[in-house]
Amino acid sequence: MASSRTILIAGAGIGGLTAALALARLGYRVVVVEQAPALSDVGAGIQLSPNATRILQDLGVAERATAVVPEGLSIRHARTGAEIAYMPIGCAMEFRYGAPYWMVHRGDLQAALADAVSEQPDVVLRLGTKLEDLAVHAKGITASVRDARGVTDERVPALIGADGLWSTTRAQLGDETKPIFRNRTAWRAILPASEVPDEFRRPMTRLWLGHNAHLVHYPVRGGTLINIVAIVADRWNAPGWSAPGARDELLRHFSRERWAKDARTLVETPLTWAKWALFDRDDVSFPEQGPSTLIGDAAHPMLPFLAQGAAMAIEDAAVLAQCLASPSSDPEPAMRRYEAIRRARVRRVQQAALANSRTYHMSGPAALARNLAMQLMGGERLRARYDWIYDWRPG
Ligand SMILES: Cc1cc2nc3c(=O)[nH]c(=O)nc-3n(C[C@H](O)[C@H](O)[C@H](O)COP(=O)(O)OP(=O)(O)OC[C@H]3O[C@@H](n4cnc5c(N)ncnc54)[C@H](O)[C@@H]3O)c2cc1C
Incomplete structure (x- = not known):
């Protein structure tokens, strides 16, 4: 059995690597197993709000990520192209919440976390290693x-499942329920900044609200790449993050009648697209089996309509580390404490993201009313509605 201060983490995604860093700082020995043979550049842009960036700053990751700080968010009418509301972000958010807002390539964020992890002698990252099976004992876990080289059994005092939406850890801990498909797919493309009009290279997030679809784009990787994500109504629901998407199929959602020329020009530019189906869960549930727990998407997948999936995984990691901070802390009660602390907040964010999925894709009179309400409210007040998300700090 590994030393009593050893924790096994399944998954070297955003949550798993953040947890490894936070726990190493507390003197834990951490073994991270990751099924992928290499941490590659898969994925596209991720937005990270101050509730998450303040944690990454504290862990020394900020200076490693090639993030872009947006000046603001411009919300646009898909058909006319007119701006509905403008929300200042850059200095305004940093001043208000004490930490920046970032737009970052997922691969860059993961690489920045992995770089910080590689400097921690007490963290071992085992790539090409998949968690397959688990047995929970009174005082520990056996993980296969x-x-x-084949299958080995590791006996560890505690386990964190950070293995994402289709979590093996969750299933092995006895919860075989599946995430819920929400009848939408997200299509993503990355373009060199030189291929888009000057206006779209500015450090801004643009959100176009259309009929049963919306479009988001912003620069990442120090402004050298443009991340484009189009979310459309769809019945395709295969698991995975990177299925090839047929360009013609996507373009059918961006007709001349419904979309302004600028938006269509942007969507027509990439020749290749990847897509993923959108899932979440109806609750935030933890299997509560011995010294094990879940973080991030494994615990509470959410829709990307509030851009909080990665942020919640980072918050989870920080809170779990706090609960495990006492040198004498028995991991099992510490993990139950973590779950109790996280449940209500994450549920609220999950529900708010689901509500936004309806609001963003409205059509007809409902869309008119939404646009009018956004205009009247204005960017500052739109942002202030989310103070409870952005102003959060670990306990
Ligand atoms: C390849 C990939 C691309 C993505 N692209 C985007 C994107 O473009 N935009 C966006 O908003 N979100 C994207 N996401 C999702 C986003 O990263 C997560 O929603 C969010 O960061 C929550 O992070 P997490 O740590 O809970 O899970 P994730 O970041 O999904 O990480 C889970 C990790 O666990 C590993 N894993 C899974 N099963 C096992 C197992 N049995 N044993 C060992 N390791 C395992 C996975 O390979 C992965 O590295 C992507 C996720 C992945 C895995």
């Missing part, structure tokens, strides 16, 4: 992991 598969790598190129």
Whole structure:
């Protein structure tokens, strides 16, 4: 059995790597197993709000990520192209919440976290190693992991499942329920900044609200790449993050009648698209089995309509580390404490993201009323509605 201060983390995604860093700082020995043979550049842009960036700053990750700080968010009418509301972000958010807002390539964020992890002698990252099976004992866990040499059993005092939407950890801990498909797919493309009009290279997030679809784009990687995500109504629901998407199929959602020329020009530019189906869960549930717990999407997948999926995984990691901070802390009660602390907040964010999925894709009179309400409210007040998300700090 590994030393009593060893924790096994399944998954080296955003949540798993943040947890590894936070726990190493507390003197834990951490073993992270990741099924992917390499941490590659898969994925596209992720937005990170101050509730998450303040944690990354504290962990020394900020200076490693090639994030872009947006000047603001411009919300636009898909058909006319007119601006409905403008929300200042850059200095305004940093001043109000004490930490920046970032637009970052997921691969860059993961690489920045992995770089920080590589400097921690007490963290071992085992790539190409998949968690397959689990047994919970009174005082520990036996995890069966598969790598190129075959399957081995690891006996550890505690386990964190950070293995994402289709979590093996969750299933092995006895919860076989599946995430819920929400009848939408997200299509993403990345373009060199030189291929888009000057206006779209500015450090801004643009959100176009259309009929049963919306479009978001912003620069990442120090402004050298433009991340484009189009979310459309769809019945395709295969798991995975990177299925090839047929360009013609996507363009059918961006007709001349419904979309302004600028938006269509942007969507027509990339020749290749990847897509993923959108899932969440109806609750925030933890299997509560011995010294094990879940963080991030494994615990509470959410729709991307509030851009909080990665942020919640980062918050989870920080709170879990706090609960495990006492040198004498028995991991099992510490993990139950973490779950109790997180449940209500994450549920509220999950529900707010689901509500936005309806609001963003409205049509007809409902869309008119929404646009009018946004205009009247204005960007500052639109942002202030989310103070409860952005102003959060770990306990
Ligand atoms: C390849 C990929 C691309 C993505 N692209 C985007 C994107 O473009 N935009 C966006 O908003 N979100 C994207 N996401 C999702 C986003 O990163 C997460 O919603 C969010 O960061 C929450 O992070 P997480 O740590 O809970 O899970 P994730 O970041 O999804 O990480 C989970 C990790 O666990 C690993 N894993 C899974 N099962 C096992 C197992 N049995 N054993 C060992 N390791 C395992 C996975 O390979 C992955 O590295 C992507 C996720 C992945 C995995």
